[in-house]
Each structure stands twice: as structure tokens, then as C-alpha cells.
Amino acid sequence: MQSKETRTYTEAVKRGDYDRYSGNLFGKYDNVRTYWEDQLTRFVLRPFLSKLVAHRQNQGKKLRILDLGCGTGQGYELVTKIDKRDLDLGLQRDRVLPEDEIEVYLGLDLCQEMVDKGNEIFECKPNVNFRRADLRKDMDVVKEEKPFDIYFSSYASLSHLDKSHLVQLLIDICNHSNNESLIILDFLGRYSIEWPDYWKVETEPEKIRDYSMSYLYSELNQDVEIEHFPVRFWTGTEVEELVEELIMETKVQVEILKKYDRSILTGRHTDTQQYNPKLKPIRRTVNRLHEDYMRTDLSELIIDADIVPDHPKVAPFLDELIRSWNILVNFCQKRLEENASLIELEDWPEFSSHLQFALMNIDRVIADTGWMWYGEPRANIIEPQLGYALRSLEINMQKGIGCGHGLVAILEVTK
Numbered sequence: 001m002q003s004k005e006t007r008t009y010t011e012a013v014k015r016g017d018y019d020r021y022s023g024n025l026f027g028k029y030d031n032v033r034t035y036w037e038d039q040l041t042r043f044v045l046r047p048f049l050s051k052l053v054a055h056r057q058n059q060g061k062k063l064r065i066l067d068l069g070c071g072t073g074q075g076y077e078l079v080t081k082i083d084k085r086d087l088d089l090g091l092q093r094d095r096v097l098p099e100d101e102i103e104v105y106l107g108l109d110l111c112q113e114m115v116d117k118g119n120e121i122f123e124c125k126p127n128v129n130f131r132r133a134d135l136r137k138d139m140d141v142v143k144e145e146k147p148f149d150i151y152f153s154s155y156a157s158l159s160h161l162d163k164s165h166l167v168q169l170l171i172d173i174c175n176h177s178n179n180e181s182l183i184i185l186d187f188l189g190r191y192s193i194e195w196p197d198y199w200k201v202e203t204e205p206e207k208i209r210d211y212s213m214s215y216l217y218s219e220l221n222q223d224v225e226i227e228h229f230p231v232r233f234w235t236g237t238e239v240e241e242l243v244e245e246l247i248m249e250t251k252v253q254v255e256i257l258k259k260y261d262r263s264i265l266t267g268r269h270t271d272t273q274q275y276n277p278k279l280k281p282i283r284r285t286v287n288r289l290h291e292d293y294m295r296t297d298l299s300e301l302i303i304d305a306d307i308v309p310d311h312p313k314v315a316p317f318l319d320e321l322i323r324s325w326n327i328l329v330n331f332c333q334k335r336l337e338e339n340a341s342l343i344e345l346e347d348w349p350e351f352s353s354h355l356q357f358a359l360m361n362i363d364r365v366i367a368d369t370g371w372m373w374y375g376e377p378r379a380n381i382i383e384p385q386l387g388y389a390l391r392s393l394e395i396n397m398q399k400g401i402g403c404g405h406g407l408v409a410i411l412e413v414t415k
């Protein structure tokens with residue numbers, strides 16, 4: 001019999017959630033996923049993937065990628081669509097990892113429907129394959145294969161494993177990998193404001209808590225029965241301890257190249273308020289910012305700083321991010337309604353350079369839209385740019401401590 005999580009994923013595939021990318025107001029591929037989360041993942045991966053690709057090119061080799069809990073191949077889309085340069089404005093985009101530099105992409109997933117759908121979507125690419133495997137026990141699949149250059153995971157696949165299964169999986173990977181292989185770990189972050197009740201834990205069993213993908217159903221028939229299943233939530237410090245444990249167990253040198261928090265104020269469950277009824281549906285509002293011909297009430301973006309629970313490390317960071325976020329939103333609103341000016345921001349000298357930069361960007365965007373009076377500049381230019389400016393605050397201020405919906409770590413193996 002299928003487990004609850006596999007039933008959830010089976011239904012999601014059947015509904016078409018895993019078919020293709022399309023930006024929208026809700027659902028799996030909403031605008032935040034497309035314009036914030038995927039892009040942040042690419043942006044963070046870029047320098048490390050560039051270095052790896054260059055080294056393999058020097059060795060005359062193509063890259064081998066293993067995707068752990070691959071869904072229908074979202075990882076392939078992520079790694080092959082990273083632009084080599086910012087401000088690449090020409091018609092042809094130069095990618096860090098062009099598709100013809102991939103020797104093999106093998107996706108492993110527990111859910112047979114995912115595997116079948118992945119094989120269907122990528123039917124025309126013979127080097128892209130999907131296989132059913134349980135990461136908790138089927139790693140012989142990996143051992144039979146030649147080493148991979150990237151052991152990838154995305155969007156919290158690895159939170160489905162408890163710690164002991166994850167450690168065993170990573171030991172197998174460390175032993176199997178090449179010199180310079182990258183391991184991308186993607187978890188749910190424990191300190192997200194989406195689930196403050198999960199912050200305080202003492203024991204390992206308490207780190208495994210209830211989760212559901214109810215956000216996929218929010219606009220659908222309310223009669224759908226939503227599955228709940230246990231997942232492991234992680235902090236940045238625990239990822240550091242995990243890597244130390246791996247080094248001890250395997251004697252392989254593993255270094256954390258980067259940890260980062262993804263979707264700190266825009267997690268999926270801000271919309272459902274399922275685990276924190278005090279939240280506003282911030283993600284849905286940000287999705288609106290990115291939607292053409294749709295105006296957004298910017299006051300819906302203002303976040304109440306009192307929602308942050310006490311915590312010596314996390315609360316000061318979240319307070320600062322929320323303060324910067326609110327200043328930017330308030331300024332944009334005033335600039336649109338009253339023609340406010342940056343000079344009126346009295347605390348300007350105390351603002352971080354990230355906030356100053358974001359404010360200057362919005363000020364300039366609004367100043368420059370006069371030429372487009374017939375094209376609905378508020379909805380089509382200013383609001384999406386506000387979305388990107390808010391995104392830049394999250395990206396530049398995050399610290400990889402586990403206070404986003406997602407916590408990602410990029411590891412490198414040296415042999």
C-alpha cells in the first residue's frame with residue numbers, strides 16, 4: 001500500500017501539477033517559485049557549478065548528475081538554466097551548464113507516477129532517465145553506477161528522510177563521489193515563521209513534525225482530503241554538525257561551500273496559515289505583484305514584527321529583515337500615492353546598503369515609467385520591480401540559519 005506522502009504526490013502528478021512550468025497566482029509553479037525560489041537556487045549554485053564545469057571541461061569530461069527525490073525532473077531545469085553572466089542581454093543565452101555538457105542525469109524518486117511522468121517529459125533526451133528508488137534503502141542503484149559530479153536535491157526532498165536514513169545516504173554518497181563532486185542538500189527550515197511551534201525542540205523525535213502540502217489545494221475543491229505526513233526540519237547549525245559527522249564516519253573531506261535560507265517571509269504556508277494563524281497570506285500577495293495587469297494593495301505586504309517568537313539568534317535577524325521589508329513597501333506606496341522622495345527618509349544613514357540599494361531601485365523605476373503611460377506601468381512594471389527589490393532583500397540579508405521555508409546547503413567533496 002502507498003504511504004500518505006506517496007499518495008499525495010501521486011495525486012499531484014495526476015492533477016498535472018508536475019507537468020510543466022507556468023507562473024501563476026497559486027499552485028506548485030506559482031510566481032514566487034518561478035521568479036524567486038528557482039532563481040535564487042540558480043544564483044547561489046552558479047559560482048560553484050561554473051567552477052566544476054570548467055574543471056571537467058579541462059579534463060575532457062561531461063557532467064554526471066544524480067537527483068535525489070527528483071519529482072519529474074525539476075532539478076534538470078534548475079541546473080541547465082543558469083545564465084553564465086548577469087545582464088546577458090543578447091538573443092542567445094549563455095548557460096553555465098549547457099545541456100550537451102551533461103553525460104547523464106539520473107533522477108530517483110519513490111513515487112512511480114513521478115518516475116513515469118519524468119520519463120515521458122524527457123523522452124526525447126536519451127541521457128535523462130528516471131528510476132523508482134527509496135532513498136532510505138535502495139542506494140545500491142547508486143553504487144552500481146559510475147560516480148556522479150553532482151548529487152542534487154531540490155525543494156525539501158531530503159526532509160522526507162529521518163536523520164539516520166539521511167546520514168546513511170550521505171555516507172554512501174561521500175564514498176561513491178568523485179573528487180570535487182558537489183552535494184546539494186535541500187530541507188525544510190525549522191525556524192520559519194510559518195511554524196513557530198516547531199522552533200523549540202530538545203530531542204531528535206521532536207525534530208520530525210507534521211507537514212502537509214495543503215497549499216496545492218487552496219483554490220481547489222475544498223472536499224479534497226489533505227494528507228499529512230511527518231518530515232524532518234533542519235537548522236543551519238544542525239547541517240554543520242551533520243557534515244562533521246560525515247567527515248568522521250567516512251574520512252572523506254567535505255566542505256560546506258554555502259548555506260542559504262530560501263523564502264523567509266514568503267513560505268508556502270504563509271498563505272494557508274495552517275501552522276501559524278497569525279500570518280498574512282504574503283506569498284499570494286507577492287504572487288500578485290508579479291502578475292501582469294493586476295494591481296496589488298501594497299498594505300497587504302506589511303508584516304507585523306510582533307509575530308516573531310523570541311529566539312536569541314533568529315529573532316534579531318527576522319526583526320531586521322521585516323523592518324527593511326516594511327520600509328521598502330511603505331516607501332513604494334507613498335512614492336506612488338503622494339510622490340514622496342528618498343530625501344524624506346530620515347533614518348537613511350542607518351539603513352543597510354541592501355535596503356538603500358532596493359529603495360533607490362524602486363525610486364528610479366517609478367521615476368522612469370512616465371514614457372509608458374499607456375501600458376499599465378503600475379501593474380506591469382512597478383509592482384514586479386517591487387517584487388524583485390523585496391527578493392533582493394531576502395537574498396542579500398539571509399544567513400543560512402534555517403529560518404526560511406527552505407534551507408539549502410552546497411557541499412564539496414575533496415578526494
Ligand SMILES: C[S@@+](CC[C@H](N)C(=O)[O-])C[C@H]1O[C@@H](n2cnc3c(N)ncnc32)[C@H](O)[C@@H]1O
Nearest residue numbers: 069070071074109110111134135154155157160
Ligand atoms: C517536494 S517534492 C520535490 C520534487 C522535486 N525535487 C522538485 O524540486 O520539485 C519531494 C519528492 O521526494 C520524493 N520522495 C519522498 N520520499 C522519498 C524517498 N524515501 N525516496 C525517494 N524519493 C522520495 C517524493 O516522491 C517527491 O517527488
